[in-house]
Amino acid sequence: MKRKTRNWVIGGAALFVIGAVGSLFQDDDSGEAEAKPKPSVTESVKKESKPEEKPSKPAAGGGIPSPDPAQTARxxxxxxxxxxxxxxxxxxxxxxxxxxxxxxxxxxxTATVRANVKLRYEGGTVPSLTDEQAGQVVTAIRSSFCN
Structure with a gap:
């Protein structure tokens, strides 16, 4: 009987270890494309010790325009x-x-706007954009909602 109990305990422990190791290799299904790492204890202490900065008010009429659904589709x-x-x-x-x-x-x-387009859109699914493509992106943005 003791041997049988020991085998169950060893089997249970083995399953626990396999499950724990397996969970380390699973993808996060939370739906977040870019998970932000949690701050370390040191970073948390630094943030808490700094005085809070008040957000600056946006300039009158200076908000970033948002396209409506039809403009977004275009x-x-x-x-x-x-x-x-x-x-x-x-x-x-x-x-x-x-x-x-x-x-x-x-x-x-114009050169700065195009350079910023390349910085914002390159990487991942778009390894690089040509200057012509960056110009086309600017034109698309202007013609769809930013006029």
């Missing part, structure tokens, strides 16, 4: 035509377009 269609990878995650593509629109509204130079 924007996504135009970006997909330029490079399908630009809209692999449509919400992210729209957020990036809003930031480009902010650059346009801030009267940043």
């Amino acid at each position: 924007l996504i269609c135009a970006l997909r035509t330029i490079e399908p990878g630009l809209v692999a995650k449509e919400d992210r593509a729209v957020d990036r377009a809003r930031n480009v629109c902010s650059d346009i509204k801030a009267d940043k130079g």
